[in-house]
Amino acid sequence: MRIADLGEFPLIDRIAQIIATDQADILVGVGDDVAVLAIGNDQLLLATVDSQVEGVHFLRHLSTAYQLGRRALAINLSDIAAMGGQPKFALISLALPKDTEVAWVEDLYRGLRAEADRYRVSIVGGNMARSPDSICVDVTLLGQVKQEQLLLRTGARPGDRVLVTGQLGQAAAGLKLALDPALPLASTERETLLARYLTPEPRLSESAVIARSAQATAMLDVSDGLSSDVGHICDQSGVGVRIWADALPVSLAVRRMAELTGTPWWQLALAGGEDFELCFTTSPDVAEELSATVLQKTGTPVTEVGEILPVEQGRRLVLPDGQEVTLEPSGWEHFRDIKD
Amino acid sequence: MRIADLGEFPLIDRIAQIIATDQADILVGVGDDVAVLAIGNDQLLLATVDSQVEGVHFLRHLSTAYQLGRRALAINLSDIAAMGGQPKFALISLALPKDTEVAWVEDLYRGLRAEADRYRVSIVGGNMARSPDSICVDVTLLGQVKQEQLLLRTGARPGDRVLVTGQLGQAAAGLKLALDPALPLASTERETLLARYLTPEPRLSESAVIARSAQATAMLDVSDGLSSDVGHICDQSGVGVRIWADALPVSLAVRRMAELTGTPWWQLALAGGEDFELCFTTSPDVAEELSATVLQKTGTPVTEVGEILPVEQGRRLVLPDGQEVTLEPSGWEHFRDIKD
Numbered sequence: 001m002r003i004a005d006l007g008e009f010p011l012i013d014r015i016a017q018i019i020a021t022d023q024a025d026i027l028v029g030v031g032d033d034v035a036v037l038a039i040g041n042d043q044l045l046l047a048t049v050d051s052q053v054e055g056v057h058f059l060r061h062l063s064t065a066y067q068l069g070r071r072a073l074a075i076n077l078s079d080i081a082a083m084g085g086q087p088k089f090a091l092i093s094l095a096l097p098k099d100t101e102v103a104w105v106e107d108l109y110r111g112l113r114a115e116a117d118r119y120r121v122s123i124v125g126g127n128m129a130r131s132p133d134s135i136c137v138d139v140t141l142l143g144q145v146k147q148e149q150l151l152l153r154t155g156a157r158p159g160d161r162v163l164v165t166g167q168l169g170q171a172a173a174g175l176k177l178a179l180d181p182a183l184p185l186a187s188t189e190r191e192t193l194l195a196r197y198l199t200p201e202p203r204l205s206e207s208a209v210i211a212r213s214a215q216a217t218a219m220l221d222v223s224d225g226l227s228s229d230v231g232h233i234c235d236q237s238g239v240g241v242r243i244w245a246d247a248l249p250v251s252l253a254v255r256r257m258a259e260l261t262g263t264p265w266w267q268l269a270l271a272g273g274e275d276f277e278l279c280f281t282t283s284p285d286v287a288e289e290l291s292a293t294v295l296q297k298t299g300t301p302v303t304e305v306g307e308i309l310p311v312e313q314g315r316r317l318v319l320p321d322g323q324e325v326t327l328e329p330s331g332w333e334h335f336r337d338i339k340d
Numbered sequence: 341m342r343i344a345d346l347g348e349f350p351l352i353d354r355i356a357q358i359i360a361t362d363q364a365d366i367l368v369g370v371g372d373d374v375a376v377l378a379i380g381n382d383q384l385l386l387a388t389v390d391s392q393v394e395g396v397h398f399l400r401h402l403s404t405a406y407q408l409g410r411r412a413l414a415i416n417l418s419d420i421a422a423m424g425g426q427p428k429f430a431l432i433s434l435a436l437p438k439d440t441e442v443a444w445v446e447d448l449y450r451g452l453r454a455e456a457d458r459y460r461v462s463i464v465g466g467n468m469a470r471s472p473d474s475i476c477v478d479v480t481l482l483g484q485v486k487q488e489q490l491l492l493r494t495g496a497r498p499g500d501r502v503l504v505t506g507q508l509g510q511a512a513a514g515l516k517l518a519l520d521p522a523l524p525l526a527s528t529e530r531e532t533l534l535a536r537y538l539t540p541e542p543r544l545s546e547s548a549v550i551a552r553s554a555q556a557t558a559m560l561d562v563s564d565g566l567s568s569d570v571g572h573i574c575d576q577s578g579v580g581v582r583i584w585a586d587a588l589p590v591s592l593a594v595r596r597m598a599e600l601t602g603t604p605w606w607q608l609a610l611a612g613g614e615d616f617e618l619c620f621t622t623s624p625d626v627a628e629e630l631s632a633t634v635l636q637k638t639g640t641p642v643t644e645v646g647e648i649l650p651v652e653q654g655r656r657l658v659l660p661d662g663q664e665v666t667l668e669p670s671g672w673e674h675f676r677d678i679k680d
Binding site (some may be wrong): 102123 | 341342343344345346348350352354355358359361363366368369370371372373374375377380381383385387388389390391393394395396397404427429431434435436438439440441442443445446449450452453456462463464465466467468469470471472473474476477480486576
């Protein structure tokens, strides 16, 4: 059987069985985006790795090396933010064809450095290897978190509200625009969407406020698409969910792109991955106050987009017309051809 | 300028300038194989990353997925051994073409797991991404070391002896054999050489003995080839070196391969990379005793192959005929076409 027939998540399940261990110093292991490791002091070590592969995650003519560098670090920063942690050290592993321009590699590192500096991360090493054809940028990020501020996907309880930071669908709209630049859009909208796709903002300040509040019950970042990612919280917390389509925070620019490409706007918001917004759950009586605190301290709005249900009620989506349907995980999955 | 024109080490120098920081918690950063990081307890965190790229580091028809998994972890284990550290946690980042067989990926993980178990390492996470064509296996390994046992490339002093564990040139001979299986060699020699190339042994036990002795002044692992790697000790310790070709530990099988391929045997030992033996320096009055201790505790022989000189005496090689020439770094370098 080929991996394209099996799919990413079943493959990860098989691998998890092969490498399963039951060690006290591994709080979170395979299956999550971030490993949480006890290393013998009052902080936990967080470790995450993500790749950007040419032709799959980026096209050299659509993004500059500088933008790619920022993006490659940002997606890892977002994984650390999703746990309530602080990023510390990065290692960069590059696979490069021999004919790569030195200036391109230097620009990549300038982008990595710029993004690292924004969040006080140090690039401490890495590796360079030759690749036969495409460029691969692999970033390993190490961070730390206080045990009591660690946020996992496991704590959501029926009755909790589901909240997201910022706006959804922007990166997906930006990708559509990058692939079809002729789409008629105002230049400010164009710039915003492209920037959200090319250089997403990891929500580290927002994460710090949420983690310090000790009021969130579960959290992750929206990397595959909300409909898919909220399913990870359901899987690991053993709960169901109801998402309200008309509550999804969607910008006018995304609504316009949805119109231009004949996609329902809420579909773009639910299935569009790579927004790297935070999705978290919290008790209904503190949801409003916590949202207000995040807005006040970071300038980023937080929106209630759904509620956690008992597991037997399943995963549901209330469409804008009031009809309730099953919430299908419809975001990005590697090895299948959903998105490219 | 293309990276092939510049070469790997000048490229790393340029990158080091872009990402340079001067932080107290980074004891060793860019430019070494391993980052050494202070994380606020009595142990230092070690972090290293290495790739195995299809068509560059492995060919799918020459090694099984299981062997590749063992090898991909082993080369990282060797980097941690080179610092006197203990490996702890691994993250595996895979880039895979869509048509990769699931069974191949599972065998890869079985190999990773087998190698991890041998050295009490846990695989705690990673990432999977699609690749347009070749497979890339990127392993990040985290380890720890007590501050007083940390061995760097910086401490070698004129008068110190240069020692290596095990034997040199075996992996290079194994690669030659893998590429040209018709070469007439006895089956036991054939198996030994192929095994040393396909599944090298990281010298973790030997490293632990050397580190605990507190008698080594500098150490690294022989990954690029001794003539190149000993140059890193010279660069970073600010010293010269004299290597004695006729002292290099070379097996009969390697001598036979050297004959068959028309290469001087000492050349194969000096330039052949990927042996992953340890090369270390120590005072001449303890060299013999330390070698005996390593042999006694691990069964691995240690050989004196040269001496550290004042920097102004340069880097020298005494050929078997007594002639002294300049020691040229002649091992593996990425982006150039020396070795493939």
